[in-house]
Amino acid sequence: MNLKPTTLTQIDEVITHYPTKRSATLPLLHLIQEDVGYIPEGAIEWIATKLELEPINVYEVVTFYPMFRQKPIGRRHIKVCRTLSCALMGGYKTCEQFEKEFNTHRGEVSPDGEVTVDFVECLASCGTAPVVLIDDDLHEKVDCAKAKQLSAQIKAEAKKR
Amino acid sequence: MAAPTQRRIIFQHIDEPGYSNDLACYVRHGGYEVLKKAVTRPPAELIDEVKKSGLRGRGGAGFPCGVKWGLVDRKSGKPIYLIVNADESEPGTFKDRYIMHQDPHQLIEGTMISCFANNVKQAYIYIRGEMPHGARILEKAIAEARAAGFVGKNILGTTYSCDIFVHRGAGAYICGEETGLIESLEGKRANPRIKPPYFPAVLGLYQCPTIVNNVETLCHVKHIVEFGGDAFTKIGTPNNTGTRIFCVSGHVQRPGYYEFEAGKITMGQLLNEVCGGPLPGRTFKAVIPGGSSAKILRFGERFKGKRKVGAEMVDYDWGVEDVPMDFDSLGMIGTMGGSGGVIVMDDTVNMVEALANINAFYSHESCGQCTPCREGSLWMKKITTRMVHGQARHEDAALLKSVADQIPGRTICAFGEACSWPTQSFIAKFGDEFKQYPETKKTAKPAGAPELV
Numbered sequence: 082m083n084l085k086p087t088t089l090t091q092i093d094e095v096i097t098h099y100p101t102k103r104s105a106t107l108p109l110l111h112l113i114q115e116d117v118g119y120i121p122e123g124a125i126e127w128i129a130t131k132l133e134l135e136p137i138n139v140y141e142v143v144t145f146y147p148m149f150r151q152k153p154i155g156r157r158h159i160k161v162c163r164t165l166s167c168a169l170m171g172g173y174k175t176c177e178q179f180e181k182e183f184n185t186h187r188g189e190v191s192p193d194g195e196v197t198v199d200f201v202e203c204l205a206s207c208g209t210a211p212v213v214l215i216d217d218d219l220h221e222k223v224d225c226a227k228a229k230q231l232s233a234q235i236k237a238e239a240k241k242r
Numbered sequence: 243m244a245a246p247t248q249r250r251i252i253f254q255h256i257d258e259p260g261y262s263n264d265l266a267c268y269v270r271h272g273g274y275e276v277l278k279k280a281v282t283r284p285p286a287e288l289i290d291e292v293k294k295s296g297l298r299g300r301g302g303a304g305f306p307c308g309v310k311w312g313l314v315d316r317k318s319g320k321p322i323y324l325i326v327n328a329d330e331s332e333p334g335t336f337k338d339r340y341i342m343h344q345d346p347h348q349l350i351e352g353t354m355i356s357c358f359a360n361n362v363k364q365a366y367i368y369i370r371g372e373m374p375h376g377a378r379i380l381e382k383a384i385a386e387a388r389a390a391g392f393v394g395k396n397i398l399g400t401t402y403s404c405d406i407f408v409h410r411g412a413g414a415y416i417c418g419e420e421t422g423l424i425e426s427l428e429g430k431r432a433n434p435r436i437k438p439p440y441f442p443a444v445l446g447l448y449q450c451p452t453i454v455n456n457v458e459t460l461c462h463v464k465h466i467v468e469f470g471g472d473a474f475t476k477i478g479t480p481n482n483t484g485t486r487i488f489c490v491s492g493h494v495q496r497p498g499y500y501e502f503e504a505g506k507i508t509m510g511q512l513l514n515e516v517c518g519g520p521l522p523g524r525t526f527k528a529v530i531p532g533g534s535s536a537k538i539l540r541f542g543e544r545f546k547g548k549r550k551v552g553a554e555m556v557d558y559d560w561g562v563e564d565v566p567m568d569f570d571s572l573g574m575i576g577t578m579g580g581s582g583g584v585i586v587m588d589d590t591v592n593m594v595e596a597l598a599n600i601n602a603f604y605s606h607e608s609c610g611q612c613t614p615c616r617e618g619s620l621w622m623k624k625i626t627t628r629m630v631h632g633q634a635r636h637e638d639a640a641l642l643k644s645v646a647d648q649i650p651g652r653t654i655c656a657f658g659e660a661c662s663w664p665t666q667s668f669i670a671k672f673g674d675e676f677k678q679y680p681e682t683k684k685t686a687k688p689a690g691a692p693e694l695v
Contacts, residue, residue, distance in 0.1 A: 098407040100448060103428060107409070108409065110412070111371070138429075146371075147414065163599075165333055165334070165596065165603070168692060168694045168695075169587065169596075169692050171692055201413070202607065203331055205336045206336050206339060207334050207336050208491050210492075217374040219375075
């Protein structure tokens with residue numbers, strides 16, 4: 082596991098926020114996932130050593146929290162809200178539209194490696210349903226037309242690369 | 243009767259053109275003046291103001307904030323922690339998001355006043371993982387406040403020091419439960435703790451006395467200290483003081499957030515006047531008044547009984563539209579005000595499918611440590627999903643009810659209640675629809691019916 086120097090600095094800083102090192106487990110997992118894209122092999126042991134824990138203490142945290150993943154995903158992560166308020170306003174159609182646009186299925190990396198489409202639970206923006214979180218950015222009132230438009234944007238950005 | 247006008251206290255600056263989330267803007271609008279005065283007063287006096295105000299927690303349970311603070315063990319000699327519960331994740335609730343993104347300093351000021359009042363030296367803001375921008379905005383705001391002497395060492399030149407750190411969750415709903423949140427902040431799985439003995443006020447974070455308050459609750463503290471506890475009770479109604487932010491979503495013309503004095507607006511005024519009524523050509527069928535775990539109400543049902551008005555007991559006979567939107571009135575008719583998340587469903591919605599959607603949520607979010615909840619939430623999901631996508635049977639309603647009835651009261655935390663109330667109330671209110679579902683499935687869906695599971 083090769084972490085960026087800035088990540089290592091952030092890791093050392095965040096540990097000081099807590100009276101016990103173990104509290105830094107979630108922050109460290111976030112920092113590593115942001116750097117590498119997922120929780121790679123070796124990260125669990127690395128964090129355990131860093132925080133003076135047993136690897137199981139870290140592993141059980143990784144498997145409990147839905148946001149941590151142990152496999153790489155597409156370059157962009159499209160999270161469509163599945164819960165009631167969004168579903169009432171067409172969230173399932175929105176998700177299907179993204180799947181169609183990228184020729185993929187929920188939970189899988191698209192064949193071009195560009196995106197992973199996922200259904201997630203309530204994103205706390207029910208008043209602007211259906212909502213979609215693409216990487217860090219929330220998109221509101223994403224009906225099928227807007228899903229198409231966002232997909233076109235992602236594809237255009239991919240072409241430039 | 244016409245709906246009252248909004249009374250925006252917490253959301254005063256939300257969506258205000260030109261209002262930004264930086265310190266300079268906040269200070270320009272009178273920010274941190276309340277904290278400056280608060281640190282010159284004895285802390286016990288500030289706690290008294292909050293007690294007098296009657297403020298009830300805005301996270302869902304509606305527990306009086308002053309009582310919560312009064313339970314804190316101040317004799318143990320251990321440090322006292324304060325945790326801001328910013329893990330907003332009850333489906334239908336979306337108020338704290340706007341406070342943190344658009345007016346973070348209001349939260350920081352309320353937090354610092356609460357910390358000073360309770361002699362807290364370290365506070366954490368536990369923000370849900372799906373709000374990365376919110377976490378960054380809060381971190382920047384705390385850094386600004388620290389540089390200006392409002393947070394950190396010797397705040398405002400006093401001998402009092404207190405820091406705030408932001409801690410991000412990672413997608414688990416159960417972290418909104420205060421003891422689950424504490425476990426998570428300690429770096430563990432968010433399995434809630436059993437009470438007794440683990441009352442946060444006595445044995446909370448790191449086994450120290452801990453206060454856990456919702457974002458909106460802490461913002462209210464700022465205004466209580468500004469107005470005075472007695473003056474605050476003049477806002478709202480007795481036992482339901484202050485304002486409430488209603489988050490309306492689902493099938494209305496104008497979904498969104500609306501802040502009113504507590505108890506001064508009815509469900510009908512909120513949905514028909516403020517939110518513009520049902521979508522064209524539709525009629526309201528059902529509403530969940532306080533986040534998805536609150537028991538559902540069916541339009542057309544009536545609630546009768548006696549209630550206290552002032553010193554007298556008077557009869558009430560309400561339809562869903564007539565119910566005042568406060569903790570006590572909603573409690574009287576068998577549901578709850580909860581977190582203020584109002585989810586509206588119209589006549590295109592099939593209740594079996596809506597319940598299947600909710601059951602999938604709770605089954606996904608059960609932490610898994612108590613068998614009745616882990617297994618019960620899973621089976622309620624399996625049964626309702628099978629009814630929609632597989633074979634539906636007439637006896638499924640009774641089966642669902644028997645599963646749901648075996649969960650509440652048998653679990654460590656209130657998730658057991660939260661996951662069984664939807665099933666219990668959907669079947670109590672819409673039992674006919676569940677029994678008819680095998681036949682309904684064979685007929686065409688109404689036009690515009692959403693896919694829900």
